[in-house]
Amino acid sequence: MPSSRFQQLEALYQQILNCPPEQRAARLKELCNSTRLLTEVQALLDHSTDQDILPAPAILQPISQTLQQMTQHWPTGYQLGAYTIDELIGSGGMGLVYRAHRTDGSYQAQVAIKVVRQAHIDRDLRDRFYRERQTLANLQHPNIARLLDGGTAPDGSPYLVMDYIIGESITTYCRRTALPLTQRLQLFIAVCHTVQYAHQNLVIHRDLKPGNILITAEGTPRLLDFGLAKLLDQDAAPLDTDNPQDRLKFMTPEYASPEQVRGESVSTATDLYSLGVILYELLTGVRPYDWPTRSLLDMERIICEQIPPTPSTQLRRQHHPRGRLAENPPVEAWPIPRLHHDLDLIVMKALRKEPNERYGSALQLAGDLQRYLTGYPILAEPSHRLYRLQKFCRRNRTIVLAITLLFFALLGGLITVSYQSRQIRLESQKATQLNQALRNILLAWDPLGEPLTDQLISDSFTTGQPQILSILQQFVRSVEQADITFPEVEAELRFLIGRIYLNHQYLDPADEQLVQALALQEKIYGREHPVTALTLAKLALLQNLRGHYDRAEQLARESLTIRRRTLPANHLHVAAGLSNLASILSNSNRHAEALPLLEEALAIRRKLYGAEDVEVAKARQNLATINFRLGDYATAEQQLTAAIDIYHRSRAIQHYNWLGLCRMRLAHVYLLTWKPAAAQEQLQQAHDIFNRYLEPDHPFIAEAQLLQAQLELQWHRYPQALLEAAHGCYSFQQRYSAAHPKTIQALHLISLAQQSLIRPGPYPIVGGLTKP
């Protein structure tokens, strides 16, 4: 008896339907004990039909056909030539893959059989197929799965018999074993050497992907399917190369190169591209591109046009707490915390869109990775940088060697100490000390900082060569190569280098280092921290120098807010933040807003250090600048003189450039108040200081040159004026930009000098003031 009402309903329906139509009504009455049941069955019978419920959407038929065709496979025990099928182990773009063994037992090992789904193969193509197969069979390398045999199935599909490799894909293996970076690279280098072997034998893989690079239980890589893509490609007759569908038939788009996607000719460089994608994945855990859709048009566009983020950027994104994985944290921690810049360069070179811009061979790629592992400079390095560095090193062998050795010794010590502190709990005191030592060395190169000894200064700065830039580049390199384990240390070093670049007014490299320092500091300390605020302040200063006052103001305000929140009200850094902001406001002609900030800064400095301290002198100097700009020359002069007095009495060498700036400002006051002799005297002293401590094209010197030019104009010495202005103009253009206000000012002076040369006469206007 049917259990449910529904089943009862169906049973009745089927029974009635079996009856001849004329007996149905009677039979229905007979079987149904209730009227309701009867009505229901009757209703169902009324809707009985031979037609479909709805016209089946036409789309469904081809889908169904494809699905059914695809799911047909040989059962276990099926005899295929000399082989017995064990089981279906996989399925890919070209067909199904079986595990099998030799039926006659002549070959003990298991084999993998790939069946190619090709309905029509003409004789020519089949011949070529066999020829190619022979080439592949000759490929004998311990890390390459051999092509053993081949044949044609009874249904006409060609099949290939290959070594059956038990292993996991290189990506799965690295992830499962959480393989450290060095071993990962070594494994990958082995893969590169294998690819190189095939390339030397004129075989291109064409479909390199993690699934084709298996790592065995012993940890050795075995590469599968070498040359198979070409074999199948030729086989896919008739191949319509204009049809992207055909082109991509056997390709794995994630690892396909631009030339493959475009259907252009394929070379060994194509494999190098795929290796690049795999290396990218091994280093970051993700592939370089995101696919919004599986549409071929999108894929083609992305592969051919989009430049992926560098691996280290990708890594930061992945592991940044606010990154896109935030909601979806990775199951296991990624074993690579950060990547060296060199690895970025290597991967990005392998991923170049243009084949001839990639590595020349797999051996070269392996070589660069090896060079990275052993600490040698890599070839992927932008050539000009390498060239410059080499050139510089050749020129200044001793100094570079000394500094680099010292640097590495300290860094090495630092790392050892960090390592030991973990192991034998030697605490961070020593690390801090070494850090301090390192700091001092770097600070010796800071024109506004505290030099170690006078000796160092006379050795380096007085030579008048623009070598600081090269030395700093060397430092950056050292920091990047040192594999610093403590992000705090890296942040500090980058900040210091950035600060020194900034004070030397090399704005672009300063920006780069400070931004990196900021990112690290944000991660370590958070945004709301005095250390982070300091870097923000430096970045504000940088934007200020660039003339981007809005951005500078924003940064300075943020820095000041953080400092006010996290530091005591009377902290030197609060005062510095106030001065910083004031300077920016004053530069955008908001002197009235700047003034109270400077007064507050002065008050704090006074409270902290007393009236006679250099910090107070600096505050006075800042105030003088505002008064100067407001046209209050008397007050400005008074404040500047007082500041100079303090600097002199303190005798602190680190303030000499401040003294130089002070004298230069005073010279400007004298110039505008028509005291050319006094102006010349101050300017000469400023010049002397700057020339001793700064590089010849430093903007301070350029500034002094512009003042000198104006003085020369006052004295009607136009050729000299022209010369000074041109010097200054050149420096500003080099250090800032052609459109920077300072450069424009210099150009203005040049044109004035030129006009005066042509039409000599009393020079009417200097710096916006008429001659009294």
Place this chain on the structure above:
Amino acid sequence: MDPISSEASPSPTFTPDLSGWEALIPQVYDELRALAAHFLQRERRDHTLQPTALAHEAYLKLIRYTPTAVPDRQDFFIVASATIRRILINHAHHRRTLKRGGEANRLELTEQIMPADTTTDELLALNDALEQLATEDQTLAQLVELRFFAGLQTEEIANLLGISSRTVERRWNFARAWLRRHLCTGEGHAQ
């Protein structure tokens, strides 16, 4: 290529447990949707992956998600038919939303996915009715799904569900009557 059929493995104790398969649907959804798009756009410029590759990809994913190395054809078609159904219904919903929103110009896009020979409303109504049918008899709903959405023929279904072809025909007949009645009356749950 001639089909090299695996022996159909009738499993008389088969009780479909769609809840477990529901979880697999997202895994093959993308491939089958692209497969559908492929056939619909055949007349246009074709920019989708090759259909066999797509079907393979779907199949391969199921290999990964099923405990046995080789997916049972039965399992595969149950997931595939449920997935195709979901794809069509999703598009039908989408199309209705567009119509309501008056975005007629965007309709063209969905026309590609939604066949012109079945109207949106009909398909959605069928889907509702099928859901009701599943609450009454899940196996029967499964049969309809395999027949209508995966386009399988009587023998295939008989093999997959482990019942005779005659039973498939008889039950299919009943299911059609039941569904048609519910589609015509548009009434709710049959009492």
